[in-house]
Amino acid sequence: MSSFSSSLSCPTYRSRTSNSPFLSNHPSSLINVVDPRRSLSFHYASPQGLNLDELCVRSQRKSVQSSVVAQDGSVATKLSPVEEPKDGGLLTIPSLEADKVVAESDGGEPQSTVSITVVGASGDLAKKKIFPALFALYYEGYLPEHFTIFGYARSKMTDAELRDMVSKTLTCRIDKRANCGEKMEEFLKRCFYHSGQYDSQEHFVALDEKLKEHEGGRLSNRLFYLSIPPNIFVDAVKCASSSASSVNGWTRVIVEKPFGRDAKTSAALTKSLKQYLEEDQIFRIDHYLGKELVENLSVLRFSNLIFEPLWSRQYIRNVQFIFSEDFGTEGRGGYFDNYGIIRDIMQNHLLQILALFAMETPVSLDAEDIRNEKVKVLRSMRPIQLQDVVIGQYKGHSLGGVTYPSYTDDKTVPKGSLTPTFAAAALFIDNARWDGVPFLMKAGKALNTRSAEIRVQFRHVPGNLYNRNSGTDLDQTTNELVIRVQPDEAIYLKINNKVPGLGMRLDRSNLNLLYSARYSKEIPDAYERLLLDAIEGERRLFIRSDELDAAWALFTPLLKEIEEKKTLPEFYPYGSRGPVGAHYLAAKHKVQWGDLSLDQ
Ligand SMILES: NC(=O)C1=CN([C@@H]2O[C@H](COP(=O)(O)OP(=O)(O)OC[C@H]3O[C@@H](n4cnc5c(N)ncnc54)[C@H](OP(=O)(O)O)[C@@H]3O)[C@@H](O)[C@H]2O)C=CC1
């Protein structure tokens, strides 16, 4: 029997029972596993009938990987969900069964490994988001002890060239620059490149060979990130699953949007993917769900007594989901013209936030419980009427010697394109909680500012004693809760208070939680959270196929009508606040856009 330290490395979360008979003799035994990052202890229910000498428990956020070395030297590993602590902060891990046995490796190597393959590694998203997010995870110590990153694309590149390309995009956390260069070097040494076609089994077999080489006989877990255009998703999944999936660990695939163009094409994509993958292997990413303030939405709502009782038609007058960018489609016009702003932003990012905002309380924080509630609320939504929608397209102009282009000036956009670069819509949820409350969405490119926010406008105070002191526009004096997703992340509540002095004049003030003032830590990028979740098998922030179906069922008839009727978009100048029609739409539903008010 080899010793624990030489046969199995569990460096940060190590527990040792040296030849301890109690593991096999007792139904359960308490062991302390010190996790320096989370200070957890684990209550380990010992496996019955397995003669154990050693035990290693690796904590993850939602699961625990337990490994045992049996007396014959074999290593058994299991990933088990963690139950919530019940007594004294202890976590209970279900019994370990030797369901996966892998060869023990020599030299103190870890027993399992994660290989991350970025398919489309030469592309924009890989450079801009995926590699930097992987580095940030490595830098913060969130990647497993043993991991390998492979870039895969058709472009010819050596490992050194990939590293050079990746190194240009890496940055370090502001608060921890000390050994940044060193960390980058270490990270880049774990990055490799394989050139191949997306539809070639042969090339994926060659990738598999290389992955195996790096995995060195360890229990292999594989994550493929499809950062490629959607028309080649299925080819790549087919090849990855048949020629390069793990034989003894998990295989997961992160799929980037767009997930189809409408209900039919989305269903066809899901069906094709499911020829090669189980639903629980597919991680459909919506990066807005990985944003800190979107993550915080449920915390705000469900852990503060003051909010949840107000979260209904009884107290909320309207809710607004606003996305704006101060740049156009420059560089992505070819992709964008086939989709338009409704598919690009509303049907996914804004609708996902709406679902989280409006869902009923889930049974638990488990991914399936949350996603069940999201599906329910999406399916309760009223079909969107064209008369409740305004579309726009930006046009060029010159200001102060600077010329701003029109959407159709982009060479990759067909002349005379009617694709909307702006849209505003009024949506309704026909259930008891939200009956009659307008949920307004607004999304646009080439506007005056870059921001994303949720605005909750509360009802008027009934019989308000201070109406006389509040000015003429009572809508302007109601409470408003603003969740600013970006930039300058903040949650603030507009309240009425008395201006100090001997008179009685009311003022609007903000109770303001500005993240940069409250927390010194840099906020992680959405892709960091989502990649970590995919590695850990946490599905809460990924879109299940029935959620996707419900989202498309809501938007497809509207998109079809706009396209069939060739509805003309209202032009708005680049850098403006968008088409005037958006104001009329809001006014029709007795709403004023909060982002346009004087005291935003
Ligand atoms: N970029 C972004 O900000 C965002 C992107 N997305 C989505 O992420 C995915 C990747 O985006 P992005 O990196 O911008 O995409 P790119 O257009 O940069 O494509 C990624 C890689 O795919 C390969 N590729 C491109 N076109 C084709 C083609 N017609 N046939 C075969 N291979 C092709 C190229 O690699 P090679 O030639 O070396 O094989 C390219 O480097 C897409 O699905 C996109 O919709 C989602 C949100 C934001």
Ligand SMILES: O=C1O[C@H](COP(=O)(O)O)[C@@H](O)[C@H](O)[C@H]1O
């Ligand atoms: O998915 C997309 O999102 C980006 C905006 O993302 P952000 O995190 O920078 O706010 C948008 O520019 C792009 O058009 C869209 O496809």
